[in-house]
Amino acid sequence: MLYLGVACVDPPAPPPGSQVVISNYTSGHWVQFGDAVNYTCADNAYFASDRHMDYFNLTCYDNGTWEDPEVWEVCYKNDGTSCMR
Numbered sequence: 343m344l345y346l347g348v349a350c351v352d353p354p355a356p357p358p359g360s361q362v363v364i365s366n367y368t369s370g371h372w373v374q375f376g377d378a379v380n381y382t383c384a385d386n387a388y389f390a391s392d393r394h395m396d397y398f399n400l401t402c403y404d405n406g407t408w409e410d411p412e413v414w415e416v417c418y419k420n421d422g423t424s425c426m427r
Contacts, residue, residue: 348372350402353379354410361387361417365397374405383417390416 349372356362361384373379378399400409408416 343418347421350406350408353400353408357382357410361419362415365420373402375402377402381415386420387417388420390418 350360351370351372353367353373356364362381363384365380365382367373367379378401380397380399382397383389389398398415400411402408
């Protein structure tokens with residue numbers, strides 16, 4: 343991670359094949375300390391932990407690092423099959 347003194351860049355990438363996407367971040371842009379980036383499921387998928395959850399977020403810490411989940415959310419397709427292998 344790059345420490346800029348006032349912001350974070352490059353939030354943690356969702357695991358490959360997870361169907362989790364970053365919904366409010368443009369690559370290369372800064373996120374100010376204390377702000378968060380939202381993660382959603384790809385189209386036609388939902389979070390396994392809560393079908394009604396719209397997103398979860400990860401916060402930019404004031405030391406230039408990101409909150410990093412120990413376990414990432416898993417998305418399922420609406421047909422009931424797992425999107426994560």
